[in-house]
Amino acid sequence: MSRAEDGRVHLTREHALELLRRMMLIRSFEEKCAELYTQEKIRGFLHLYIGEEANAVGVMQALEPEDAIVATYREHGHALARGISASAVMAEMYGKASGSSRGRGGSMHIYDAGHRFYGGNAIVGGGLPLAVGLALADKMQGLTRVTCCFFGEGAAAEGEFHESMNLAALWKLPVLFVCENNGYAMGTALSRSESNPDIAAHAAVFGMPADVVDGMNVVDVEAAARRAAKAVRAGEGPRFIESKTYRFRAHSMFDAELYRDKSEVEEWKKRGPVIRFTKWLLDTGTAHESDIEAIEREVETIVGDAVTFAEAAPWEPVDDLTRDVMSPAKGAVR
Amino acid sequence: MTAMRTITYREAVREALREAMARDERVFLMGEDVGRYGGAYACSKGLIEEFGEERVRDTPLSEAGFTGAGIGAALGGMRPIVEIMTVNFSLLALDQIVNTAATLRHMSGGQMSVPLVIRMATGAGRQLAAQHSHSLECWFAHVPGLRVVSPATVADARGMLWTALEDPDPVVIFEHAALYNDEGEVSAEGDLARDLDRAAVRRSGEDVSIITYSGSLKKALTAADTLSAEGIDSEVIDLRSIRPLDNETILTSVAKTKRAVIVDEGWRTGGLSAEIAARISELRFYDLDAPVERVCSVEVPIPYPRHLETAATPQPDGIMTAVHRTLRR
Numbered sequence: 272m273s274r275a276e277d278g279r280v281h282l283t284r285e286h287a288l289e290l291l292r293r294m295m296l297i298r299s300f301e302e303k304c305a306e307l308y309t310q311e312k313i314r315g316f317l318h319l320y321i322g323e324e325a326n327a328v329g330v331m332q333a334l335e336p337e338d339a340i341v342a343t344y345r346e347h348g349h350a351l352a353r354g355i356s357a358s359a360v361m362a363e364m365y366g367k368a369s370g371s372s373r374g375r376g377g378s379m380h381i382y383d384a385g386h387r388f389y390g391g392n393a394i395v396g397g398g399l400p401l402a403v404g405l406a407l408a409d410k411m412q413g414l415t416r417v418t419c420c421f422f423g424e425g426a427a428a429e430g431e432f433h434e435s436m437n438l439a440a441l442w443k444l445p446v447l448f449v450c451e452n453n454g455y456a457m458g459t460a461l462s463r464s465e466s467n468p469d470i471a472a473h474a475a476v477f478g479m480p481a482d483v484v485d486g487m488n489v490v491d492v493e494a495a496a497r498r499a500a501k502a503v504r505a506g507e508g509p510r511f512i513e514s515k516t517y518r519f520r521a522h523s524m525f526d527a528e529l530y531r532d533k534s535e536v537e538e539w540k541k542r543g544p545v546i547r548f549t550k551w552l553l554d555t556g557t558a559h560e561s562d563i564e565a566i567e568r569e570v571e572t573i574v575g576d577a578v579t580f581a582e583a584a585p586w587e588p589v590d591d592l593t594r595d596v597m598s599p600a601k602g603a604v605r
Numbered sequence: 606m607t608a609m610r611t612i613t614y615r616e617a618v619r620e621a622l623r624e625a626m627a628r629d630e631r632v633f634l635m636g637e638d639v640g641r642y643g644g645a646y647a648c649s650k651g652l653i654e655e656f657g658e659e660r661v662r663d664t665p666l667s668e669a670g671f672t673g674a675g676i677g678a679a680l681g682g683m684r685p686i687v688e689i690m691t692v693n694f695s696l697l698a699l700d701q702i703v704n705t706a707a708t709l710r711h712m713s714g715g716q717m718s719v720p721l722v723i724r725m726a727t728g729a730g731r732q733l734a735a736q737h738s739h740s741l742e743c744w745f746a747h748v749p750g751l752r753v754v755s756p757a758t759v760a761d762a763r764g765m766l767w768t769a770l771e772d773p774d775p776v777v778i779f780e781h782a783a784l785y786n787d788e789g790e791v792s793a794e795g796d797l798a799r800d801l802d803r804a805a806v807r808r809s810g811e812d813v814s815i816i817t818y819s820g821s822l823k824k825a826l827t828a829a830d831t832l833s834a835e836g837i838d839s840e841v842i843d844l845r846s847i848r849p850l851d852n853e854t855i856l857t858s859v860a861k862t863k864r865a866v867i868v869d870e871g872w873r874t875g876g877l878s879a880e881i882a883a884r885i886s887e888l889r890f891y892d893l894d895a896p897v898e899r900v901c902s903v904e905v906p907i908p909y910p911r912h913l914e915t916a917a918t919p920q921p922d923g924i925m926t927a928v929h930r931t932l933r934r
C-alpha cells in the first residue's frame with residue numbers, strides 16, 4: 272500500500288522536514304514574486320498564497336501522481352506543491368515561452384498536463400464543474416483516481432458551486448472538494464456574503480461528508496486530506512474539506528486592504544503555518560536550527576535558479592500569436 | 606462659455622453615481638465589492654460612507670443572482686445600477702440579461718418595463734490574460750430589447766449614466782478598463798446628461814472615416830494625428846451607442862470621405878465591425894471608393910505577455926496601414 276492510500280499521517284522526521292521544505296519553497300517563491308512584481312517583471316494580477324501554504328502542501332500529500340488537480344488564480348502554491356518545477360512556474364509568471372503554459376496564461380493560468388494540473392481558473396467557481404467532469408470521466412472509464420478541486424469560500428455563493436456539489440454527490444463521483452476559507456473574497460468578509468457562513472454545512476445539504484480543519488496546521492490538513500482521499504478512492508463518492516486559513520497579503524497587488532484591520536492580520540501571522548510548524552519541530556527536537564537553515568538555503572537556491580531561468584528564457588515570437596487556438600490535428604481526436 | 610474642469614474617467618463615473626443617488630432615492634448601486642472595497646476599479650470609493658449599505662450594496666459572488674435581482678428590483682419600482690466587475694464575469698449573468706431583462710417588455714405585451722442599468726468593465730491592455738481581457742460588447746449589441754452604450758471620453762462617462770437611468774429599458778454601459786485613469790474635461794456644473802443615441806464626430810476630415818468606439822478611440826485619434834502629418838485628413842467617429850447604431854452619422858461621414866476603416870477591439874468574426882461594414886455596403890455601396898477595412902482583435906484568446914497582447918489588439922500602426930490601403934498608398 273502506498274503512503275497516499277493509507278488514511279493516516281506518518282510524521283517521521285524526514286516527512287516533517289519535507290512538509291516544511293515545501294511550505295518554505297512556496298513562501299520564498301512568492302516573496303520573490305512580490306519583489307519581481309514591483310520591478311515589473313511580473314505583470315497583470317498577482318494573487319499571493321502567503322499564509323495559506325499549509326493547505327496545498329497538506330492536501331497534496333494525500334494525492335497520487337495519477338490524481339487530478341483543479342485550482343484557481345491563486346495557484347502558484349498548488350503548482351509548486353504538486354511538484355511542477357519552480358523554473359517552469361516562474362517563467363510562466365514572466366510570460367516567457369518556457370513557462371508551464373508557454374507564457375500565454377501568466378500567474379493566473381498555470382497548467383501542466385504531465386502533473387494533471389488543470390489550472391489556473393480565474394473565473395470564481397469556474398473550476399468546480401471541470402472537476403466534476405474529470406471525475407465523471409474517471410468513473411465512466413473505471414479508473415480509481417481522485418480529482419481534487421481547490422477554491423475559495425467566495426465561490427460558495429456562485430451557482431456553479433451548488434450545481435457542481437449536487438452533480439458530484441448525485442453521481443457519487445470521486446471528487447475531493449477543498450474550500451480554502453481565508454475569510455475574505457477580495458474585500459468581502461464571509462459574514463457579509465453568506466446567510467449561513469458555515470461553509471461545511473453547505474456540503475451536508477447534498478449529503479456529502481465534510482471535515483473542517485485548521486488550515487494553518489499542515490499536519491491537520493494532511494490528516495484530513497488522507498481520510499477524505501481514502502474514502503473518495505474507495506468509491507464512497509465526493510468528500511468536502513473546509514480549511515480555515517488566512518491570506519497575509521492583499522487580495523492582489525492592486526488592493527489597498529481597507530476592509531480589514533492590520534491587527535487582525537498580525538494576529539493571524541502569529542499562527543502562520545511556517546512559523547508554527549518550525550517552532551513545533553524545534554520544540555519537540557524533531558529538527559534543529561541547522562536543519563531549518565539548510566532548508567532555507569535550499570529553497571533560496573531553487574528560487575534563485577528559477578529567476579535565472581525565467582530571465583534567460585525566450586519570448587514567444589509574435590508570428591506565433593495564433594498558435595494553440597485550435598488543434599492543428601483536425602479530425603485526429605478519436 | 607461654460608467653465609470646464611479636468612477629472613479622470615474613474616472620477617467621472619463616481620460623480621455620476623453620486624449624483625444619481627442624490628437625485629433619485631430609488632437609485633441604488635449593487636455588485637461585488639462596490640461598498641467596503643470601493644469597487645474593483647475604485648469607481649464607487651467613498652459612496653458607502655455617503656449613502657449607506659442599503660444603497661451601496663455589496664453582493665456575494667453571484668452574478669446571475671444579483672443581476673436578476675436588479676431586474677426584479679427595476680420591475681418593482683427601484684432604479685438599480687448593477688455593477689458586474691468585468692464583461693468576462695457577466696457571462697454568468699447572461700441568462701438573466703438576455704432571457705429576462707431584454708425580453709420582458711415584449712413577452713408581456715408591453716406591460717412590463719425594466720429600467721435597469723448594468724455597468725461593467727471591458728477590454729484588454731493590462732496583461733490580465735484570456736479570462737479578464739475580452740471585449741464582448743457585440744454579444745449584447747446583438748440582442749433586441751437592450752440598449753448598449755460605451756463611453757470613450759471622460760465627459761461621456763460623466764453624462765451617460767444619468768441618461769441611462771432615465772431610460773425605461775435596460776441599458777448596458779461598457780467602461781473600458783484602460784480608460785479609468787485618463788483625464789478629460791467636463792463642465793463645472795456637473796449637469797451633463799448626454800444623448801445616448803448619437804455617435805460623435807471626434808475629429809472631422811475629408812479623406813477617410815475611421816469608425817470606432819470605447820478604448821480604441823484614443824488609438825484612432827493617435828493614428829489620425831500621424832496620418833495628418835502625411836497629408837491624410839481622417840474623420841474619426843466615436844459610436845458611443847453600439848445598440849442602436851447611429852446609421853446617419855456613420856453614413857453621412859462615409860458619403861463624404863468615400864472610405865471607411867472600422868476599428869473594433871472585439872474579434873473580427875461575427876463582430877460589431879462586420880455589422881457596420883454590412884450597413885455601409887448595403888446603404889452606401891455606390892459612394893465607396895475602396896473596400897471597407899477592418900482593424901479588429903486577432904482571433905486568439907488574449908495572451909498574457911505584453912508583446913503578444915499588443916499584437917493581438919488594434920494599435921495605431923495597424924489603423925494607419927488600413928487607412929493607407931483604402932487610399933491605395
Ligand SMILES: Cc1ncc(C[n+]2csc(CCOP(=O)(O)OP(=O)(O)O)c2C)c(N)n1
Nearest residue numbers: 345393394395423424425426455456457694
Ligand atoms: C465569476 C467571477 N466574479 C468575480 C471575479 C473577481 N474576483 C476575483 S477573485 C475574487 C474573490 C474570490 O474570493 P475567494 O473565492 O474567497 O478566493 P480567494 O481570492 O480569497 O482565494 C473576485 C470577486 C472573478 N474572478 N470571477
